[in-house]
Amino acid sequence: MAKGLQTRDRILDTAFRLAARDGLEGLSLAGLAGELGMSKSGLFAHFGSKEELQLEMLRTASDLFVAKVLAPSFRQPRGLPRVKALFENWRRWATDPGLPGGCIFVAAAAELDDRDRSPVRDYVVSQQQALLQAVARAARLAVEVGHFRRDLDAEQFAFEFLGIYLAFHQSHRLLRDPR
């Protein structure tokens, strides 16, 4: 009963990498199966539908994001060190050479932005909001500690934080500007 879950993890891990480059729709069962060296039907049996595979894949991506970006940052002392760690870890996440295609959430957000509501879209939205909230929380703590101006708008700070990340992501991935 363990072998199944093990392959399932392998599938999700590969799907995660593949989807970062080709998008959520661009990720095809045949292509994924080929990459894994297994049959399409054998792969598909692990999931009830492609949508469920996408959802599970995004969940593993979230877990990885928490493990690599959020958790280590929030282990830093509150205030400026934590905000700086957040920035630096997030930047690393977007440029990790092991993850071609950059941040899946950036790709997914652009892909789903004006689409109808769907479980996948709802999940991406909720994750994005949770992330903005986490950044805002770190900023508020930095105000309390005295590292930031007392009148700082934490939500606005999180918004601009995201903006810099998106612009950096685009410059790095699209324009291939290493700066």
Next chain:
Amino acid sequence: MAKGLQTRDRILDTAFRLAARDGLEGLSLAGLAGELGMSKSGLFAHFGSKEELQLEMLRTASDLFVAKVLAPSFRQPRGLPRVKALFENWRRWATDPGLPGGCIFVAAAAELDDRDRSPVRDYVVSQQQALLQAVARAARLAVEVGHFRRDLDAEQFAFEFLGIYLAFHQSHRLLRDPR
């Protein structure tokens, strides 16, 4: 000899709107033909390939962007008024209710970011760079006129300008936050 070009324009205009929502790959010939009330082959005869259609469509999008955002802004007096107009016109472009799906270039950029080079990708990159340059130029003029600090880094300003735009676009389209 005029009817052909006229239909061609209609096709490109509709393709432009459709691609903003569904992306460059998501835009299908059958769907586009259906939207136009014409046959897939009749439509296809206007272009040698789908790639050429995508390119032509992006060119019309660029023309529209210049006409609606850049040209009117650069008619404003140099300095702060011009920069403000740039910001405001650009914001309007991203929220134009006539263009569901927001800015095609944002969608295309996310879709193509880590893909191999292609004529379409090259075009999007060149347009993005030209846009950043235009913003930087406006910023430099604002420095000359004395509206901005003398030591302003114009390229950095353009980068952050883009960041705010991207974050705004995402918040508006994905999170549906009207703020």
Next chain:
DNA sequence: TGAAAAAACGACCGGTCGTGCTTTTTTTGT
């Protein structure tokens, strides 16, 4: 070790994709 259960497989389904080729309809210039 052998039977039950889980996992992987291969063939196949209806449908859509982009793209040719041929024919019909519409527009154009005389």
Next chain:
DNA sequence: ACAAAAAAAGCACGACCGGTCGTTTTTTCA
């Protein structure tokens, strides 16, 4: 008005899509 030219339609193709199903292989556990 009529022939030449342009535009649109019709049809078919091979490839790929997500998904189903019955069979075979592998794993698990008694």
